[in-house]
Amino acid sequence: MTENLTSIQTGLRSELRQLVRSQLKLLLEQGNLEGAKSLLIPVLPVDIAEAIEGLPESMQVIAFRLLSKAEAIEVYEHLDTTVQQALIQQFKQQEVLDIVDKMSPDDRVRLFDELPAKIVRRLLSQLSSGERQSTALLLGYEEGTAGRIMTPEYISLKENLTLAETLKRIRSLANASEVVYYLYVTDASRQLTGIVSLRDLVICEPETTLGEIMTRDVVCVHTDTDEVEVARMIQRYDLLALPVVDREQRLVGVVTVDDILDILQQEATKDIYAIGGLQSDGDNYFQTDLITVVRKRVLWLLVLLLTNTVTGTIIKTQTGIIEKMAILTAFIPLLTGTGGNVGAQSSTVVIRGLNTDEIRTIGSAKIIFREGLAGILLGVILGALAAFWAYFLLHANIAVAISVGISLIGIALLAAVAGSTLPFLFQSLGLDPALMSAPFITTAVDVLGVLIYFTIARMILNL
Template identity: 40%
Template structure:
């Protein structure tokens, strides 16, 4: 990978070589770079002018790898500029799952052209994978794997791998099937290489294997790959017939997409699949404004609570000064609890059945946090606010603020930990119940608690 500080220099050098038409030097500059790095550089170049030129300068295999790493709009630009021969050459170099990903991102007229220039077997496989639900394991699998029969010898198996392996996405793990394509075992290439040539596959294969089904959630499958440290997982249908595999690179992509989506939802934004710099201002506005409008309207309740206690505030105006502190502290506490629970849910560490245990833990955390915050705040009120800033703080007023702080922290922690679990239970994405939504609820609760304590202790 090139150093980030040299990225700008590389872009300038590429543009200079393009302008001077020094194509041989440009090709030599690109050859040592990784495809992902070339794709990053392409983001800083003039797509319409430079990108097609760079693509045509690269060797066929490297060009195809770069093509996979490009953003969908750049891929579309190249496809529209390809001749039929160039398009077929690129498609022949791509793995099936990468081709499917590209087809899913392209407009209909581009998809028709891709399918038209794909060979019949590839076209059939693409259509089969596209039939699976969007977030299912079947939608991210590839059918390019090595299968063996248990009656084969090691020598026969190695010959088959040499003959078919170049077109497969991975040969690190081979899958043993019967005559009806039922999965009966797995076999690593390491085991094959260390075995004797006349050993029988059925004797050396691993019969205790882990597999996933086509309709399993893709995020669960990605987590399974990480959990068991596998490079690939076999995918079977409901009758245990082997239909494909999911590789670790696809799992990483899934987890990255899911994490990005969760972060956007937690920030009260509609998910988007485009990079930030390639998303127009209007598209960014559309992803943000719905939640902003909802949260703005929901904040009306907070205003109504304050309005209903105007008399109390007019009698003790000093109470107004501490409303922001109480609301912010409550919101922060709720966010801490919700983010922790949402993360636990996404990793499979927490289930709805753990609700009581989670609430009990957050109660203890809230008690500790609330006590420390209230103690520190009482000292600040009496020493700093009263003696230094000469605010009209009495012990009773300080008690109202500190007791409110303890109860607000407690309420915020409970709300923050329960809402994501309840959302998961009823089928909503827990990430929706993150910071902005919980903060709005906690703001209202903190004000109600504040004014109730003020009414009780100050008699207003």
């Protein structure tokens, strides 16, 4: 019952978002700005951002200016970076400063990473003193690290405070902090000594001190920890936020789960694109200009074109056996296509395992051996079906059918081993396994698969 209700609510919200998008565009086309403004009043900021992203670029600025200043800042943080950049180019200078100065430091840094350096320097110099300092702090850390994605807006307390005093302090600092569900306890040197959850604060007696209830075994990361590792730790320990410390164990910031969700989505997008032979930085593919799209897609297509040329050359060297048994060529696409699919399956599970650390404790040798056995079993099943198909449906002689079946076993084994080995190899070389594996698996299966096929056929047919 609950699941059905949730499904219905999700469907209704999706329909509402689509209605807002279509109605907003219609009202703006009619020049009915008051109607458009009224339409957006009850809509959540994240849904407004999605509606604005769906508008033509000329309407995006108009729609954004219909929002109040407070709402505009929140909506802006939810917009895709390409839309943020486009809007900044069209805003007046004071409008830009009003929005950027009120953004949370980590969201502001994420925007600055996408803007030209000249614009960043100008905006940074015009920020208020406190915001400029916090932004400069984050920009000082290397991209892709915990220091770069953390927020310096958090609440730190001393362990001698009572819970009553703590609640009073939280009320006074809550608006200046992005995280209130975890409270961080530090000593006189700002070193992180413990953590208290908001739940503990509520259920314990007001006279209790933080030192009595805080957890001293704190899970934390350093400023130079890779952002993907930060995401894994938040996922592993089911945290809403993760404290970040410097080399002296001083608390300098907090990474929140909403930022981690964005990172996980970007990483998943990069891996999916890479498996398809696309170079990506995790950006929105459909909002990228056509020239950039072609540039990202053409590289591996050229590699595969070269691979097919090599395969064609190998087939040309087998003209003797082909002239005597021309039907052999009919099975080349079947063998290489099946092998490519087997290799893609193996590489996909290994790459996913590498990204999620599922296979760290198993070891590469066991994984490759397991995939090799899977390749043999798949080859036996598919090879038997292919031999049956060749003999009974294509009326090939029994020797050709056997050649196809045995070749498919060898090609499936080759593809499974290549698909599971190459991701480990490229990771050890410091290369992206997802991006590099696909074209090399295709090369191995196409080139070596054809050689395996004709070698086996020559042996069985005595040609």
